Amino acid sequence: MKIPAFVLSALLAANLAYADPAHTIRATDLHAESQSDAATLAFIPENTALDVVQRRGAWSQVKAGAQTGWVRMLDLRFDVKPGSGSSNSGNAAGGLNGLLASGRTANSGTDTTGVRGMTEEDLNKAQANPAEFQKMQSYASDKAVAVAFGKRAQLTQSNVPYFPEPAK
Amino acid sequence: MRTLSNFARLLILLGLSLLGTTAYAQFSLKLPGTGNSPVDIGSLFGNASKMVKGIDEPEEIQIGQGFAATLLGAKPLLADEHAQRYVNALGHYLALQTERPDLPWTFAVLDDPGFNAFATPGGYIFITRGLLQRMQSEAELAGVLSHEIGHVLRKHYLKAVQKNAGASLLGDLASMKGGNSQIKDSVVNFAKNLYSKGLDKEDEFEADRIGVIVAARAGYDPYGLPAVIQILEEQSAQDNNFSLLLKTHPPPLERLDRLDKLMKNQFDSLPAASGAPIATRLKEY
Numbered sequence: 378m379k380i381p382a383f384v385l386s387a388l389l390a391a392n393l394a395y396a397d398p399a400h401t402i403r404a405t406d407l408h409a410e411s412q413s414d415a416a417t418l419a420f421i422p423e424n425t426a427l428d429v430v431q432r433r434g435a436w437s438q439v440k441a442g443a444q445t446g447w448v449r450m451l452d453l454r455f456d457v458k459p460g461s462g463s464s465n466s467g468n469a470a471g472g473l474n475g476l477l478a479s480g481r482t483a484n485s486g487t488d489t490t491g492v493r494g495m496t497e498e499d500l501n502k503a504q505a506n507p508a509e510f511q512k513m514q515s516y517a518s519d520k521a522v523a524v525a526f527g528k529r530a531q532l533t534q535s536n537v538p539y540f541p542e543p544a545k
Numbered sequence: 546m547r548t549l550s551n552f553a554r555l556l557i558l559l560g561l562s563l564l565g566t567t568a569y570a571q572f573s574l575k576l577p578g579t580g581n582s583p584v585d586i587g588s589l590f591g592n593a594s595k596m597v598k599g600i601d602e603p604e605e606i607q608i609g610q611g612f613a614a615t616l617l618g619a620k621p622l623l624a625d626e627h628a629q630r631y632v633n634a635l636g637h638y639l640a641l642q643t644e645r646p647d648l649p650w651t652f653a654v655l656d657d658p659g660f661n662a663f664a665t666p667g668g669y670i671f672i673t674r675g676l677l678q679r680m681q682s683e684a685e686l687a688g689v690l691s692h693e694i695g696h697v698l699r700k701h702y703l704k705a706v707q708k709n710a711g712a713s714l715l716g717d718l719a720s721m722k723g724g725n726s727q728i729k730d731s732v733v734n735f736a737k738n739l740y741s742k743g744l745d746k747e748d749e750f751e752a753d754r755i756g757v758i759v760a761a762r763a764g765y766d767p768y769g770l771p772a773v774i775q776i777l778e779e780q781s782a783q784d785n786n787f788s789l790l791l792k793t794h795p796p797p798l799e800r801l802d803r804l805d806k807l808m809k810n811q812f813d814s815l816p817a818a819s820g821a822p823i824a825t826r827l828k829e830y
Binding site for chain 1: 613614615617618619621623628629630634637640651653657658660673677681683732740754758761762765768771779785786787798801803805813817
């Protein structure tokens, strides 16, 4: 299938941009693979700066100095990106900007980065919109569609209990 | 009952239930329970369910419809049927993993470049276009939707209605006469205020705890939600696309720390799908 040039460029840009600076919040092991029984490549002390390349489940692939490997994602905290406005991660979902229909309220086609998100002011100015709500209901899926989604996606359901209430 | 909203009825119900629950709160009158579940979920999950006993499920749904119409007044639906159908299929599938599978679960993508998600009582859930665009995997989206589902399960917004409804709103509702199909300004104003201010921080932490589990039950990588919170952690609160969410939620660092302590390595042996690429799903639905 032909990939439109703008989607491809978004994907490439995302890959290049996705090396997010982070730091360890505790000492941790750098593993060769994204599992705890994989070989340990290095010991990483607390508060070590590194770059996150990608995530796989509980694990983040990182570049730490000259080494690349996997650490537990929750051993990491990201650093706040400098600046504001359009963020690098905005285009990272496989070129979704191009695939989603352009916003009807957007002034400039599919360019969304310059338009701000909902603010308190937007909420303050809101009037109830029952017609739009009816339209929303028209897209609801029934249970059969929901069950079919899980089957089609080949998801394995598990009986996982909720976490206990934290002690007050 | 679950057909299209009759807003006059909604407002009467809302008025009655607010009056009823106010009496309950102030005078400790034991109103007859309107329990609609054979299981005493309240005793299992703490006080949240008990606190909203004066509002039964049909009333909860109607209140949610009024709030949903208000949110849609702030931002319209994204004009993309594929995206709308997809989030409904995924979201409803997630909701089937919970103790409230029979609510009229309905999901929507708002045409908004910002990064946010909202729930209303009764199972109406919104994500913004900007959030959908920033998801790295379906598991992340499942984590977000499951967090919102958690707010509905534990009736966090109903709790906020009980806690914050002022005398003027109560008065408005009490004095209302039937036959008015408009949503009363006071209800719209209440919703606007509620979604500007956000929920109790503890309710957000609870929705995080539930979100991880609902996604895991559904077969998704339970780290999808923490990964999204990591996205938030990187953002400046001055970024307009994130400022409303960051203002209405606890600091991302604190949310991560709490999930970190709970999750440890206990999910390592579960099946944990990251799901299909969202771009692929949009073509399927």
